[in-house]
Amino acid sequence: MEVYNHDLIILGTGLAGLRAALEAAQQSKGELDIALVSKLQLMRAHSVAAEGGTAAVMRQDMGDSFELHAWDTVKGSDFLADQDVVDFFVHEMPKEILHLDHWGIPWSRTEDGHIAQRPFGGHTYPRAVFAADKTGHLEMQTLYDTLMKHTKKINRYDEGFVTSILIENNRFAGLTMIDMINGKLVLIRGKALILATGGAGQIFGFTTYSETVTGDGLAMAYRAGLTLKDMEFIQFHPTGLIPSGILMTEACRGEGGTLLNNKDERFMGAYAPSKMELAPRDMVSRSEMTEIEAGRGFPGPEGLDYIHLDLRHLGRKQILERLPLIREVTIKHIGLDPIEKPIPIRPVAHYTMGGVHTDIKGHTPVENIWAAGEVSCVSLHGANRLGSNSTAECLVWGRVAGGEAARYCANASMPEMPKTAEQEWAKIEALIASTGTEDHYQIRKELRKNLDATMGVFRTGEQMEAGLKKIRELKERYKKISLKDKSLRYNTDLERAIETGFMIDVAEVATLGALTRTESRGGHARRDFNVRDDENWLKHTMADYTEAGPKLSYSKVDISMWKPVERKY
Numbered sequence: 001m002e003v004y005n006h007d008l009i010i011l012g013t014g015l016a017g018l019r020a021a022l023e024a025a026q027q028s029k030g031e032l033d034i035a036l037v038s039k040l041q042l043m044r045a046h047s048v049a050a051e052g053g054t055a056a057v058m059r060q061d062m063g064d065s066f067e068l069h070a071w072d073t074v075k076g077s078d079f080l081a082d083q084d085v086v087d088f089f090v091h092e093m094p095k096e097i098l099h100l101d102h103w104g105i106p107w108s109r110t111e112d113g114h115i116a117q118r119p120f121g122g123h124t125y126p127r128a129v130f131a132a133d134k135t136g137h138l139e140m141q142t143l144y145d146t147l148m149k150h151t152k153k154i155n156r157y158d159e160g161f162v163t164s165i166l167i168e169n170n171r172f173a174g175l176t177m178i179d180m181i182n183g184k185l186v187l188i189r190g191k192a193l194i195l196a197t198g199g200a201g202q203i204f205g206f207t208t209y210s211e212t213v214t215g216d217g218l219a220m221a222y223r224a225g226l227t228l229k230d231m232e233f234i235q236f237h238p239t240g241l242i243p244s245g246i247l248m249t250e251a252c253r254g255e256g257g258t259l260l261n262n263k264d265e266r267f268m269g270a271y272a273p274s275k276m277e278l279a280p281r282d283m284v285s286r287s288e289m290t291e292i293e294a295g296r297g298f299p300g301p302e303g304l305d306y307i308h309l310d311l312r313h314l315g316r317k318q319i320l321e322r323l324p325l326i327r328e329v330t331i332k333h334i335g336l337d338p339i340e341k342p343i344p345i346r347p348v349a350h351y352t353m354g355g356v357h358t359d360i361k362g363h364t365p366v367e368n369i370w371a372a373g374e375v376s377c378v379s380l381h382g383a384n385r386l387g388s389n390s391t392a393e394c395l396v397w398g399r400v401a402g403g404e405a406a407r408y409c410a411n412a413s414m415p416e417m418p419k420t421a422e423q424e425w426a427k428i429e430a431l432i433a434s435t436g437t438e439d440h441y442q443i444r445k446e447l448r449k450n451l452d453a454t455m456g457v458f459r460t461g462e463q464m465e466a467g468l469k470k471i472r473e474l475k476e477r478y479k480k481i482s483l484k485d486k487s488l489r490y491n492t493d494l495e496r497a498i499e500t501g502f503m504i505d506v507a508e509v510a511t512l513g514a515l516t517r518t519e520s521r522g523g524h525a526r527r528d529f530n531v532r533d534d535e536n537w538l539k540h541t542m543a544d545y546t547e548a549g550p551k552l553s554y555s556k557v558d559i560s561m562w563k564p565v566e567r568k569y
């Protein structure tokens, strides 16, 4: 086993990880020795796929305000967001947009030179700042370029697949990592850890997420004793391309795109008359499913019946200028030009609102671990996230966590050499040597299909119970898998197998949380309990690991600004 020592370890190099690294480098004037660890090449984090925009109040002179952004976020969250967190967030965001601007990002501009903003679902003001439809990609590039200008003390561990987080004596003590390139087992020690491993979209079969987004950090944190919060809240984005699930960004509707059923009707008028297609995602997804179930969709492949997303009336110029990637993707993947024809879409699993429980500063209860970005649950999004608030969250809490962790490192000592790394290696060696009869690829396939069937846009107790039973069966079968590749170098067979184990844990926590929550709120819509129940369920679900499965408890929601009211759009 090789051992590497650094001051600060940042696990994950998406928007949250890079923003954290930059802040830590700036705060320490380039003195902090930072490890950046990613199972992918650095720029391949899912964040590069973010298309539509990043929310911030930029035009108070034109009628936007912090209060309005906060209210939209709280109402969008179906009142499960912590309002003190939301308030902090909306005030911090404009600074992040300006930082990126000064660092050179090519924000799209208005004719008079202002940073342009476009409408996004659930926002009462056009608040999404964007760079065409390649926003995440350009944010990532700008952050990385700027990081390189601020420090030489960056140690990149690209294609380093982390298998566990070691916490000993209630302190982070190190990460176990498989160096995929050189086929080595590595222990990375650090004074502090920032967890920035993104979400878990791949637990669903029909999803917008890259194949690599398998909930590793969520599962590793959970197994190491950190609490997962509100994991039952999964966001379904209204516009996933048929048949792959590739995202058709909300900017399509922000730019004026409409949704049509098989009678050519703009059906959103019946569900959200004031916001129409730009109602929050949970509502638009439910409306689409209701249309499809009532026979007003179009028949699609493998049961993927669909709705039309119509951009034709925007015209060639606007589509080419504002949505070039969308056009490129539809032409390449389904041979359809949106200038000429409507795009076939339906709701698609998109985002994990829940995550590793942190306080308002992204700090976990373990003194030297912070979490930021999609892996974390600082309780900004509650039961339903508004579009463009996620890249924004990565920027704000990347910066906060980076600064906090850097200050901590300045005065902290290196934790003792961890004693539990050997146990982790023993597990991996046993997995490589295993001779079981189960195929882990098959298990992953069944898991994803199961979540599609039981944890979708609409849920019932009966379905979720069956879903949980199936997950537990898969968990048992997983104990009997074997690997074909017995080496360590670029052993993607091993990597996939470990990821599938992570996915099973995440799916179990999400499904148990959903089954237990007997109400409908935001992204969690139950047919058997179809109203919100503030009396009993205005609370966060907390899940802790035990040998026998997740142990649930509940915690308070901050409603210091607004009392919950009925959510109408």
Ligand SMILES: Cc1cc2nc3c(=O)[nH]c(=O)nc-3n(C[C@H](O)[C@H](O)[C@H](O)COP(=O)(O)OP(=O)(O)OC[C@H]3O[C@@H](n4cnc5c(N)ncnc54)[C@H](O)[C@@H]3O)c2cc1C
Pocket: 011, 012, 013, 014, 015, 016, 017, 037, 038, 039, 040, 042, 044, 045, 046, 047, 048, 049, 050, 051, 052, 053, 054, 055, 135, 136, 160, 161, 162, 163, 196, 197, 198, 199, 208, 209, 210, 213, 216, 217, 247, 249, 372, 373, 374, 375, 387, 388, 389, 390, 391, 392, 394
């Ligand atoms: C197609 C798409 C479009 C989107 N568009 C928008 C948008 O327009 N606006 C918006 O606000 N939000 C959008 N979102 C959501 C938003 O992009 C994500 O929530 C956000 O980018 C997540 O960033 P992150 O830094 O938390 O994680 P990610 O960018 O997912 O990065 C995770 C990192 O963790 C690393 N990692 C994970 N597991 C391991 C492991 N075991 N070992 C080592 N490294 C590991 C990965 O290699 C990667 O570097 C979109 C999402 C998708 C999928």
